[in-house]
Amino acid sequence: MQNRHQTKAVTKAKQQSMLHLKYVLLGSAVCVAGAIWAGQALADAHIIETHGFNEYDALKYGPDFEHLDYVNPDAPVGGEISISANGSFDSMTPYATLEGTPGSLASIGYETIMAPTEDEIGSSYCVLCTTIEYPEDKAWLQINLRDDVTFSDGSPMTAADVAYTHELLLTQSTPSYAAGLQELVPSYEVIDDYTIRFDFNPERPLRARIGQMTGMPVFSKAWFEENEARLDEASLTAPMTTGEYVVGNVDPGRQIIYERNPDYWGADHPMNVGRGNYDRIRIEYFADSSAAFEAFKAGEFTFRRENSSLIWATSYDFPAIENGWVVQDTLDDNSPPFxxxxxxxxxxxxxxxxxxxxxxxxxxxxxxxxxxxxxxxxxxxxxxxxxxxxxxxxxxxxxxxxxxxxxxxxxxxxxxxxxxxxxxxxxxxxxxxxxxxxxxxxxxxxxxxxxxxxxxxxxxxxxxxxxxxxxxxxxxxxxxxxxxxxxxxxxxxxxxxxxxxxxxxxxxxxxxxxxxxxxxxxxxxxxxxxxxxxxxxxxxxxxxxxxxxxxxxxxxxxxxxxxxxxxxxxxxxxxxxxxxxxxxxxxxxxLGKFWVAYYDMYEYPENLPEFGLGYLDYWWYNEDKAAELRAAGALR
Known part of the structure; x- marks a missing residue:
């Protein structure tokens, strides 16, 4: 098992250059100094260029942050976590909401242009971009994309893919979303291979303009055209993505395995350090929650989010608990409940x-x-x-x-x-x-x-x-x-x-x-x-x-x-x-809590964030503990 920082090196100078925040004053060559990276207006008629965005408040993380505060940057990478799902599935297209049943975690490989954190309210930071630019009145948004993002086949992600994604969402997403998007964005322009600009309807609200456009995933234009695929049609063939995990094995209605992409472009991105720590994420399907619980007790999968008070209160007395193989834990959840x-x-x-x-x-x-x-x-x-x-x-x-x-x-x-x-x-x-x-x-x-x-x-x-x-x-x-x-x-x-x-x-x-x-x-x-x-x-x-x-x-x-x-x-x-x-x-x-039970080979940071649990994200696998469990016969 090795740390991801030993597998791929991205120079600090390059990261700082790509994430540097600037204020560009119109009609002036004035350079704004200081560590002001909240993206707030300092003068009339200026354009804001920033690595992150918050609709109301200052950003917690500056342009040169190395990792999120709630992760373990030295977390080992490797191993497998397995979870359960109930029922069945007949599609690996997560956005076909009106057709078919998508497989669990089918959207795991889709990265968004910017991504939120779990220790702030409303902040998001560039992932597929270096910076974004917009005027004070938010009349338009320019996205400056990274030039090193690749899809899982190694092909580069460019502004053409972002534009193609926008068109797919306009024509093949849910009618209400498509109508809202059409009204919000009357026009857009691909400026060059790594720059795209969206113009906003001045009659539409200012709120969520930037968040909606930077929160969208990016689909591969070449893949969709080559496969004659549609966003709104169910299919067991998963679209190609830029993310850390790709679809491995798919056994319809029974099992899905997601595997780490060994050539993932973003392993050392500050937003990703200490995250995505498993080599494999396996989902086992069961007819109902009772069958799933019996399988968990037998070690057929290794992590369980409990949602039954009956089971939580009365059934966690099986041998794996008594032997100390399984941990039963209650963790805080400060997010607004559903x-x-x-x-x-x-x-x-x-x-x-x-x-x-x-x-x-x-x-x-x-x-x-x-x-x-x-x-x-x-x-x-x-x-x-x-x-x-x-x-x-x-x-x-x-x-x-x-x-x-x-x-x-x-x-x-x-x-x-x-x-x-x-x-x-x-x-x-x-x-x-x-x-x-x-x-x-x-x-x-x-x-x-x-x-x-x-x-x-x-x-x-x-x-x-x-x-x-x-x-x-x-x-x-x-x-x-x-x-x-x-x-x-x-x-x-x-x-x-x-x-x-x-x-x-x-x-x-x-x-x-x-x-x-x-x-x-x-x-x-x-x-x-x-x-x-x-x-x-x-x-x-x-x-x-x-x-x-x-x-x-x-x-x-x-x-x-x-x-x-x-x-x-x-x-x-x-x-x-x-x-x-x-x-x-x-x-x-x-509830206001997370009920979790897991085989004692997973660990998590001491400072879990206020609004997240992250067991598939910033928890990690302890190989030594796993070996002990295997030797004891705890796992299948």
Whole structure:
């Protein structure tokens, strides 16, 4: 096993030259001195050239940084980490979101022009570029590419590949993304082999202009044309990439192995030092989580992210644990948790009534579920941004209130007079009698009363039916009690667990009534808000509820045009307040921790970052420990 610094040398002088930050003043030859590398304006009418970008704050890492603070720059390189995946896959094209099921980690080889760090909010640094340039008004962006980036076959990556990628995204990505990109970038120019410029629509928000363009991957024009491949078609042939890992073995539905590219161009890039430390990443597929757990116990794969409180609390007593072969660990997770809960499909007319949605939500008993089925390990989710920086609390005030005043005629008065909506409280019994009475009252307001059979029916005698769609057997124990509570209310509720292929097909076409769904939220929000919660994209795959609010659309403009973090945060809080009041998701739980178990041959830096875990990234393999485990018969 050897350190990557011994395998490939890139001179310090070259790195410094390629990453040096400059301020170029228009109409002047003035040279700006000093260590100002936050990319902030110092004079009127100037162009900023920088190695990194943050929408609001100063960058943590200067132009000459050697490695990220949270990695071990001397981490050994080698060995294998193996993980599991459930279900199956039939594609290695990760961007064909509407066709096929991509294999796990199918996007691992795609590097982006700039990449984020996990110890800052909103910072990204050049990977495929040396620097970027843009004017103070962000009217355009010029990307200065590195001249040493190669695809896995050794062919150079050039501005022609970036331009080709842009065209692919315009024509073959999801309709909502393509439309937004077309509106954002009316024109672009390939200046030379390693320089490309994008011109922005002045009518589009300033926020996320640069981040969207520098956050895109780069595809090989030659490979796509030679193979007559499409970005939007499922295929088991993986496109060629620039990244450290390439696809090795693919056994459809059973196994995927990613292997280190021995000729990877970027091994000594400051963003990569101490990262990508495995020779192989192996994914083993199993029918369900139970089968996967049994395989982990037997040593068929070596690292497990646990997501079942039942298994975490009761099943980590197998021989490999008792022998000290497997480590069970809880690590901090300070990232905003996913917005999880029971999602109403608002495209269904019966779910248009907020009182009906609230009544159905009242029958989910978080307290009983957490204490009796989840061992008291979770916290109840309240916000779409469960984080002190962005979560709406109490009554609106300050800048948040000012923003809400602009949509006062679009929202109920309670938004201004009542504290931010919180989930209902439940008791220790499976059915909370008080919540049941409240729910019956809400159903009556929604026009449903019990018929002769005790089932809730509308004025025309139509019984209220609700189907819950799910694919994971592990959710049976969570959903079944909720179904029983709904039946007590008088709802003809059913639970339909389908295979993963049928689930994906139905969710992609919005053919469901309720499901346990997920929205993603971040610490920095911008144009992505519209894709997840906007009316224009209400049928997009990223908006499973089909949520649409004129008020949220209007407030999203404040977020998109914010020129500082506080302005953005005020807009997010206002949106959070409205969406919680709309109640289109029954809020459930979040953990705020990482549960991990692994065979004791992996190690990680002492200073893990605030917003990451990195077990496939900046952890590493200890060959001596692995040899001991093999000798003891711990691994297969």
């Amino acid at each position: 917005v999880t809960g029971f999602v109403f499909n608002l495209r269904d007319p019966k779910f248009q009534d907020r009182n009906l949605r609230r009544a159905l939500g009242m029958m989910f008993n978080f307290t009983w579920t957490n204490n009796n089925l989840q061992y008291g390990l979770f916290q109840q989710r309240e916000s779409f941004w469960e984080n002190d920086r962005l979560k709406a609390t109490g009554l609106p005030e300050g800048r948040e209130l000012e923003m809400l005043e602009t949509v006062r005629d679009l929202v109920p008065e309670r938004i201004f007079t009542e504290p931010a909506a919180l989930p209902h409280e439940s008791g220790d019994s499976p059915v909370d009698r008080g919540n049941l009475r409240t729910a019956l009252g809400l159903m009556e307001e929604a026009g449903y009363t019990p018929n002769a059979d005790g089932l809730l029916a509308d004025a025309d005698g139509n019984v209220l039916t609700v189907e819950f769609l799910e694919t994971r057997p592990s959710f049976d124990r969570i959903i079944t009690p909720y179904i029983e509570n709904l039946k007590r209310l008088g709802v003809d509720a059913t639970y339909n667990r389908v295979d993963s292929a049928q689930y994906q097909s139905r969710t992609q076409t919005n053919d469901f009534e309720m499901l346990f769904g997920v929205y993603r939220s971040g610490l920095l929000e911008g144009t992505g808000l519209s894709q997840r919660y906007g009316c224009e994209d209400k049928d997009d795959v990223f908006n499973p509820a089909g949520f649409c609010s004129e008020a949220v659309d209007a407030l999203s403009k404040f977020v998109e045009n914010a020129d500082n973090f506080d302005e953005m945060a005020a807009g997010v809080m206002a949106i959070d307040r409205i969406m919680r009041d709309e109640y289109f998701i029954v809020p459930t739980w979040y």
